Amino acid sequence: MSAADGTLKPKRSYVDVYDRDDPRGYFRAMERLGYRQPEVMAGFFDEKAPLIARHLGKGRLQILDFGCGYGVMGAVMRHRLLMQDLYAHYAENLEEDFVDADRAFFADHRRAERGTIIGGLDIAAKAVGYAEACGLIDQGFTEDLTREDPGSALAVFFAETDVVVETGAVYDHVPACYDRLLAAGARPWMLFGPRGDADTRPLFDLLQDYGYVIEEVSRRRRRYRRFADAQEAADSQENMRRLGNAPAVESRKGWFVNPLLLARQQAEIADLPVEALAY
Secondary structure (H helix, E strand, O other): OOEOOEOOOOOOOOHHHOOOOOOHHHHHHHHHHOOOHHHHHHHHHHHHHHHHHHHHOOOOEEEEEEOOOOOHHHHHHOEOOOHHHHHHHHOOOOOOOHHHHHHHHHHHOEOOOOOEEEEEEOOOHHHHHHHHHOOOOOEEEOOOOOOOOOOHHHHHHHHOOOEEEEOOOOOOOHHHHHHHHHOOOOOOEEEEOOOOOOOOHHHHHHHHHOOEEEEEOOOOOEEEEEOOOHHHHHHHHHHHHHHOOOOOHHHHHOEEEEOOEEEEEHHHHOOOOHHHHOO
16 A cells, blocks of 8 residues: 555546657647646756756756656756747647647747756657657657666766656656666756655655655745646545645645655755755
């Protein structure tokens, strides 16, 4: 059992729109839900990336987007775009040459300076290929780390990664993935945005075994997305109860509400206290 007093209610799956050649179905589904977590994560890096880079002695950060999908994190980090801008763009129907059109759209909104190197990891191969083709990530990886070790290219990229970013994974499956990534010895920072109804304990227990300390960097809880319907809201509230998490006020208004959690090695914390990273 994953919760103290029973199995958690299953979460909604959007797998049917998550790995298509054309991402428009995915973005239209997410727009209906008001999904905005990548924008929250990108805001953290807009504010804190220079500080983190200086602290780590890097000219620019190398980031691994864990569960990158269509590269939404890269879309908002690298471009003068918010989630509402992406939703407006993907509302248009393009039957042919949509990758070329999307690539041109992002080129028109590219920020003057590329401040990060971004790798994307996801088993959704079509989504990763799209993200790479549009320049939303620099390098894509599609290994299923629940079943196999990282390939040589992913291993090399991870060894040089400064921060792993995850915007809402299926936590039932990720401990094995992180175990395989960390086994080679690299210890990058990790930024998580878990829903309050997700059981993160197996992953965080694993990270603690690898010497990580998990701290909250949120000054306030931010909206993740709306509940799809009343049943999802009820299931979420029940899961939070079973996990011992108090529902946030915003969740009673129809929204998933997420903290931002930062995992670092114990030895690194004194040199850059979490208060300096609060967002």
